[in-house]
Amino acid sequence: QKEVEQNSGPLSVPEGAIASLNCTYSDRGSQSFFWYRQYSGKSPELIMFIYSNGDKEDGRFTAQLNKASQYVSLLIRDSQPSDSATYLCAVNPLEGGSYIPTFGRGTSLIVHP
């Protein structure tokens, strides 16, 4: 079974700092990668997706993908207390001809004032 690994945290950063969240995946053939944010008691919300090696920036968020090393990361610049949530990494490996969305267990981020 394809795996997606994340450090469960919590990752604690001060307000205004850069938060760095990492994710590794086992299926080298994976083509698409997603980051979701999930507040306690709420459903996951898509933040970013990335398909190509390199960086992709959207506002305070930057996703980084390195397919050779099989990791994807999310950087949050100027972290705010409202960024405190669990961040889920998702990968869509191909298994038996079908895409099976596979999520990591998530990293809990705490941004303290």
Place this chain on the structure above:
Amino acid sequence: KAGVTQTPRYLIKTRGQQVTLSCSPISGHRSVSWYQQTPGQGLQFLFEYFSETQRNKGNFPGRFSGRQFSNSRSEMNVSTLELGDSALYLCASSAASGGSNEQFFGPGTRLTVL
């Protein structure tokens, strides 16, 4: 544009019963995927429907089944409920099927099996 809706939001059932959950995707979206989220296992993929056909299926027993209607609304059924089926069931809609499409989640149905 309205988001993904799920009904009911909360359910309490007893072991051995069956349950049906409903999901209405974002207007224009034809793909609906179902997930189970538990503290122990995290978010796990159940299956995906696109144009009334099951496209992908995760590693869950046959007690979990689903269907999709011509208006893209989807239902998920769990038969012979077990205590371990207690979870948050999420559906997600996407414009198309396949591995590269972004998904938008509904609020979920919290199922408790007693």
